[in-house]
Each structure stands twice: as C-alpha cells, then as structure tokens.
Amino acid sequence: MARFEGTANYVATDDLKVAVNAAVLLRRPLLVKGEPGTGKTVLAHEIAKATGAPLIEWNVKSTTKAQQGLYEYDAVARLRDGQLGDERVHDIANYIKKGKLWEAFTSPQLPVLLIDEIDKADIEFPNDLLQELDRMSFDVYETRERIAAKERPIVVITSNNEKELPDAFLRRCFFHYIKFPDRDTMQAIIDVHFPGIQKTLVSKAMDVFYEVREVPGLKKKPSTSELLDWLKLLLNEDMPLDVLQNKDPAKAIPPLHGALLKNEQDVMLFERLAFMARRQN
C-alpha cells in the first residue's frame, strides 16, 4: 500500500505521516489526540481517501456500549413478534443487528474504521474492545458464529482527553498528538484550502487569529477549522484589508468575530477588553 503523504486538501506534518504509515503498515490502531478543531476526525477521512478505502464511521456517545460496535440482539422486538405470532421469530438471526466493527470486518474492500471520540463513552468502553481490536474477530453467541476479519482493517481512534484511557488499550495503539499548527504549517493549510488567496489578507488574518488565541481567559480558543471558516467569510464579504489592519482599540473585536468566538462569555470578554482599551486612551 502506498505511503500516506497527506492529500490535496490535508496538510500532514512529518511526524503525523510516520505515525499514520506505521499504523497502516502494521495494522495497529492509531490513536489521535489534540485540541478540538485540529483535524482529528478529518484525518481518518483523508487516510481513507489517500488509500482509496471505504470509511466506516463509529461516532461514540456517552451511552455507547462496546457491544453495540459488534452486534445488538433486539430481544424486545423478538418478544413482540413472539406475541404477535410472526414467523420471523423462529430465526434468531433476524434480530441480530450488525455493528460497525462487524461491518468493518466483513467489508468486501479493506476499510478504514474511525472510532470517533472514544473518551465520550464509559471508562470501561476501550477495555471492552481490547480483544476484538487485537484479534480482529469476535463471537456472536446467539447464533454461535465467529466473525473474523479477512484482513485487519485500518483503525483510527480519536480522543478529546475527557477521560483517561486504560493502559492495556494504549499499549496496542500508535499514538499521535496533533499539536496546534505553527504559522508555517497554518500557511500551508490555508494555501491548500484557498489556493490563490491574497497573501496580505492571509497574513493579516493570521496576525489577528494568533492574537485572539493569546488572549488569556478565553473559554474556547479558536482553532484551525474556525480560522478557515472565518477566512471564507472574509472572502465572501469582500472585507477591505484595512479593516483587519485597524488597530483602533475601540474596535478590538475582529470583524465577523462570530466565526472565531463561539461563546458569549468570550465575546463579552473581548468587549470588556475593548472597553478597557478605550478607557486607557
């Protein structure tokens, strides 16, 4: 399989490439962490695109059980059918619903399996998946069959660090921490998304962006995806350049700030800063 080198619209740093290639070649899960909006989930999409593999997404929620990834036995439906005298009730297989892991294991083409935000689930969730991810097989007790993957799928797992993951689970993964892109990387990312964008606009916008990130006490620091949205808005609105250059403290809030600041407390913080700046003058 070809090496992952990033794609036309995803800038991968060297360390990320090494981690991805190691995970793909050795077929071990890749655990990706990082600030929100640094492209953890997108990474799985891009790996799928780069390797030409179908992507199977499993979005984990706080109520998700490991078993749901394998299969679910709908006992309630069977009970109901039994009461109504439905013929289907005699075959238990009718009530087995395939989970995402099952799908990934039996996919005709080698897939990329994304387990998104694994830390959202219960603390035992990763442990419950250890065996399955290790051996890439599991048993369906109701029908006494074994589902095994012909070829180990590529597994990408993302985490937002809300909970600690168990050691036994971590030992089986490669790990990559996407750090917040520095200016050069950010420039490359912007170039990929907005080819031919005006250089001065980007540079001014990045100045404002990194300044906003530096403001202490911000509830949610704007991230890459927010910068991209903001740039798109600026382009759409045909914002004149001097608005960004405007160092008038009365206008400390950047134009179209809604794309950067996602929290009313943050907006208020900015207004307060603007107010204080005005008073100082």
Next chain:
Amino acid sequence: MFFNFVDELRAAGIPASFKEHLVLLEALDKDVIEQTPEAFYYLSRATFVKDEGLLDRFDQVFNKVFKGLLTSYGQNPVDIPEDWLKAVAEKFLTPEEMAEIEKLGSWEEIMETLKKRLEEQEKRHQGGNKWIGTGGTSPYGNSGYNPEGVRIGGESKHKRALKVWEKREFQNLDNTRELGTRNIKIALRRLRRFAREGHLDELDIEGTIDGTARQGWLDIRMRAERRNAVKVLLFLDVGGSMDPFIKLVEELFSAASAEFKNLEFFYFHNCLYEGVWKDNKRRWSERTQTWDILHKYGHDYKVIFVGDAAMSPYEITHPGGSVEHFNEESGQVWMQRLAHVYPATVWINPVPEKQWSYSQSTKIIKELVGGNMYPLTLQGLDDAMRELTRKKH
C-alpha cells in the same frame, strides 16, 4: 536492540512495555520509515508515548540516549567557506585577541578547529542558517574564545541548532503528575454515585414481570442505565502556609481529574472570597467570580475544599481580613453562601487531625462546613466521600 532506550524510558516514568518494544522492532523490520534520525524519533514517539503529557519527558530521554549517536549518522558535514569563517572570527575576536591566538598557534590551525566546531552544527536544520545570519546574538557568548583552543557555543545545548526532540515543544503539557495516587484513587471511587440518569435503555426485568402480571399482556418496562454521574467542584488552597502540603494536594487533584466526568477545580488562598482562579500563574489577571460559580454549577455538584485552614481568624470573620487584598465581604459570608448552594460540601485538611484543635481558624472553618472536615488520609478520604455520597443534593 534499544534495550537501553526502553530502560531509560521506564526510568523516566514512561510506561514503555515489552509489547511496544516489539512493535517498534516490527515497524523497523517492515521499513515503515526512511532511515533518518527524525523518522526514527517520530516512530519511536508514536510507539512508546501514549499521553501528550509524557511527550516532553520522552524528548528528554531520547536526547539523552541518542545524543552523539545520531549527529554523525546519515548527514554530510557542512562546507563552510573560508572567508566567512574569517569574517566571523574577526567579528568576535578583538585584534588583541587575534594576535594572542596567533602567538599560541598558527592561524590555520585555529581556523581548522573553528571549522570543525561549526561542522558539528546540524546541516539540515534551519536554525543553522539563522545561526549564521543573526550574528548579533552570538552563539559564542563570552567564552567563545579561549587561549587554549577555540571553544564555540556548540558545546552548550541551548546554543546549538536544535533537533526536533531538543526543542521540547510539549513541555507545557507535562502537568499530569500522578505518582503514588493509587490510594487516593481508591478512596475517590467512593464518590462515584451510581445514580440512574439518562436514557431508558435497559430492560427492567422485575418491572416487566410486574407490569405483565398486572396488565395481562406483555408490558415491557425500560429503565435508565447505571453510570457515573458525580459532579465535583474542587477548591485548592495554594500559597502561604499551604506550601508544605502542595505536593499532597496535587496528588489528590491529579487522581481526582481522572475519576469524574464533571470536575471543575479552582484555586484560592487561605479562605474563599469573592474570586477564585484556575491558573496559579495568572491568579491576578484571570479571576473567576465566586458568584459566577454559585450561579453556574447546579445544586447537585459536590464541593471538596482542600486546605489547611490555618490562618488568622480575622481572615475568615472580618471584611478586609484577607492577607492578599481587600475583601468587602468576609470569608465567612462566602463560605456560608457556598454551603447554602451546595449541601454536599466537605473540607479535606492535610494537617494531622491532632493539631486541628490548636488553631482557632480550623475550628471556625470546620463549623462553616457543617463539621465535615476530614484529614488527608485514606480513612479520612473514605469518610469524606461517604459523607458526600450520603447527602442527596
């Protein structure tokens, strides 16, 4: 291969196991990476480090283990133009010094040494170029010249062109110290209250049998599932008389952050006043209003104070009693407000219980939290958690 490396990693507290070692060897065997030091660094990092808090430690170990091995590996030394060398030397050496050098040995000899030193700089790194360009910040420093030979900053770590792992970019992530927290963890588990909250997604067998018997038809009952729903506000006393206990408190804190989904922590000094802070370095610039906390977090939050409660009684009972600022309302008022909003409040005191009675402020605080003050011992934590669990908001 690399046994030494793994040993060093383990010694530094990175949980590198045999399994990971095998994975690394397998990856090298399968030619996952090109054979460059950087790629090897990235690969071993992805293999051994599973927590961004340990990345910085890994960088340090990597540097220690592979120092000197990788520099001479796979890289061509830089060719340094003769005239540039001369220019540099002239820039950093006074004419008198140059004369002295020449006295000590031939100019060529010294230039040779200088050249060698410069070749030790890593060629590929951009810093190397900067190093040349920004002559103003001299890499030679004051000791750049030495009659016994030309010594250049290349020896000293921070003046050399930095390799990736030497930049230590992840330094600020290393705030998770969880050493010897096992005991505390066990006690904190008591806090997990298995409240039934959330979606009805479990078959309630007893309810179903009961319902079916009553109705005469199959009456399926569902119920919410068990999960950990404990919400905690943690207030930590920092500074002043608390300093000897900081380590204990930090251990408690790092254990607690792993246990709960909803955990908020704040710092205060001695007694709770109108403001608390989240980052001790910015305690003056980034304060959170205590009112905001009372309004934001619901009554079902459980509050844990950690502090020695040793202070002047005035700091609690009188407005303006705080040692750090002028507080318009006394600490007592704030403690009462908090206790009113959060019935489940405990104070954990790292000072041995025997000494509590000697300090008047400890007694006052104990009263303010409804007598729920516990020592920082396993037993004390156990009792504190039991008290918190017992109280239904």
